[in-house]
Amino acid sequence: MVRSQRVLVVDDEPRVREVVVAYLERDGFRVTDVPSVEAARAVMGDADPDLVILDIMLPAESGLDLLAELRRNGDTPVILLTSRSEETDRVLGLELGADDYVTKPFSPRELVARVRSVLRRAAPSQEPTKTQLGFDGLSLDHVTREVVVAGEPVDLTAKEFDLLFYLASHPRQVFSRNQLLEQVWDSSSQWQDPATVTVHIRRIRTKIEADPKEPRWLTTVWGVGYRFEA
Numbered sequence: 001m002v003r004s005q006r007v008l009v010v011d012d013e014p015r016v017r018e019v020v021v022a023y024l025e026r027d028g029f030r031v032t033d034v035p036s037v038e039a040a041r042a043v044m045g046d047a048d049p050d051l052v053i054l055d056i057m058l059p060a061e062s063g064l065d066l067l068a069e070l071r072r073n074g075d076t077p078v079i080l081l082t083s084r085s086e087e088t089d090r091v092l093g094l095e096l097g098a099d100d101y102v103t104k105p106f107s108p109r110e111l112v113a114r115v116r117s118v119l120r121r122a123a124p125s126q127e128p129t130k131t132q133l134g135f136d137g138l139s140l141d142h143v144t145r146e147v148v149v150a151g152e153p154v155d156l157t158a159k160e161f162d163l164l165f166y167l168a169s170h171p172r173q174v175f176s177r178n179q180l181l182e183q184v185w186d187s188s189s190q191w192q193d194p195a196t197v198t199v200h201i202r203r204i205r206t207k208i209e210a211d212p213k214e215p216r217w218l219t220t221v222w223g224v225g226y227r228f229e230a
């Protein structure tokens with residue numbers, strides 16, 4: 001029997017938690033909700049979430065603090081809850097490795113749809129076209145999800161790996177940000193900000209490029225998008 005997927009909701013507004021929990025449970029998820037980062041840490045082991053819905057503005061500690069911890073310890077998908085005035089925090093959240101964000105006030109049904117979409121994206125692909133890609137000084141393994149640059153392993157988040165592997169699988173082909181959203185972020189692309197791609201490209205460059213400002217692998221085609229230089 002397949003277990004229900006588990007979601008941890010971290011938000012200090014009781015009414016927000018109540019509504020989100022109700023909609024998620026109605027859709028078949030097992031949900032744990034807490035009001036703070038400290039409480040989230042306390043239940044993380046028992047809750048064992050498949051995904052975390054995380055408010056940025058929390059008492060005592062910011063949700064971004066917890067996001068940074070989650071990224072240091074693994075790739076648990078995270079959807080941020082933000083206000084419209086928190087653009088800087090949204091960008092920082094994406095740079096820290098958030099998988100998506102939802103701006104308050106939001107539609108609970110849209111949030112549930114995003115949860116399902118992020119979980120689909122996080123699931124390992126069953127039939128990748130190629131399992132290994134090798135270039136001069138860069139190798140990628142889809143099965144182990146390992147990246148090696150100049151003989152040294154490089155840690156990428158799940159979405160960073162998916163984006164890099166997709167581009168590397170189509171060398172020299174130029175993709176717009178919207179095309180990459182459709183291919184790598186799947187059917188939720190209509191809800192995604194194209195800036196999400198820009199942030200992920202920038203983060204990948206800092207990890208695989210000798211000089212991120214003069215990239216060897218991931219180049220920008222101005223006015224069009226990005227391509228991988230084999």
